[in-house]
Amino acid sequence: MGVIAEFTFQHPNLPLMSTLEESGVRLDLEQAVAEDPERPVLFVWASHGNLDHFEAAACEDDSVDDVTLVEDADERRLYRVQVSERTEKPLYPLDDRMEASRLAVTSTADGVEARLRFPDRESLSAFQPRIETRGIDVTLRGVFSQTDPGLTDQNGLSSKQRTALVTAVELGYYGVPREASLADVADELGVSTQAASERCDAASTRSCGTNWTDSAAAGTACGRRTAGSLYRWLPASGMRVENSFIPAPGVGETTERRLWEHGVTHWDDFDASAPGVGETTAQNVYSFIGDARDALDRGDTQYFADAFPNNALWRLYENVAGDVAFFDIETTGLDKRSSDVTTVSVLHGGDTTTLVRGDDLTAENLADLLDASLVVSFNGKRFDQPFIEHNYDVDVDAPHLDLMYLCRRLDLTGGLKQVEADLGIDRGGMDVDGREAVRLWHRYEDGDEDALDRLVEYNRYDAQNLQTLLDTVAGRLHQEVFEPHA
DNA sequence: CATAAATTGCTACTCTCAGT
């Protein structure tokens, strides 16, 4: 599926940039000939502003070697421009390599605006970081899907969000300069200014994150958002707590993301001059970093469990990967009050241990096995942990990472087996499910030792697969959180 | 320094969903 994206490129050394600033002229690219990619020849229409001034200044401009008038219409003139070798050229030769095609390119003093068609989202995602590594400031202003014309709620906007966005655009809230204040938008909608701000923000964020279809409205709204690429700032491996600023008072998702976008991806990178962080918040961040460093040195994972919102606890995984207990239980039913725990399997430090009811399944052994920096389960917060704690005198103290909710964030639903299937995680031909596990246990109670073997094997598979699952999901979340949604 | 805007952090509420 083709994707059309609009970018703005900004760099002082873009072709004719200083001349455009002086003359207020706008250039529309008609054609580009790039026999030598370092020195493309552009045919551009100049309009608006002072064209005589532009022509004189252009001839003196270092960013081009030659400017020739080709055609003189009344209000606009066509020039042939030979771009010089030392000029920044965002679209050469990268767009060819990316298989992107230029649909429209316009230069003004504000930078170069380009509308490009990409064959797919992957090539679009790859495009931006490539440009950015050359020091050019790139703003993604909009992404338009070529399919689904006219569908309105492909963006995933709620009706309130949609209404807010349309109202804001109609009133000129997104105009530059603003033609309406937030209060105007709030008035029109009949809600508080905060509510209006949130609705508009949520709407424009979602529009940016998904396909746009029509809607100049959405396009305009997104114009103010910088979809900066974090690509080049990625830590080599997965995210760790040292990349996180969320726990500091005054820092939420928005501020943390802004820090990352400005290259502050590690506690070491932080300083008080960071954008979007004032004096108060900066002090809070320093204070958090100090505490967190101490906690990390002590191996105090509880600190992070308390400091991080639950949906960010997964960031702790890489830090404590050597001391994680993956666990899964089998029972005789779903209700902890009327059913018994039959087996418990724990994968910890590379070893899988299985405790069996009536044998070695005791409170002491359970506590011992689950004593880790982090315990990991699937739906264990609702099922496994309460089940164990209700039936045995055990408290699971360690921070508990429940993979079910992480998977849900990635749209992986349908239960553990379904998720594993979706991710291609091997089950080794284990054709057992929870119901069958109950039956196996009862057969064992009736004297069938093989049934127990099979039950244990199934249980161990589950525990071990949790590690594979977490590795996979953590990798995906890492991308999701760090990388732009372009 | 005043103001508008952005953001966080809180509460209250609904709704989805997965375990054996």
Place this chain on the structure above:
DNA sequence: ACTGAGAGTAGCAATTTATG
């Protein structure tokens, strides 16, 4: 069928920041 944790949604108050 159960069930309750947690996600999502919304709104408001208070705090913080940006901007001229």
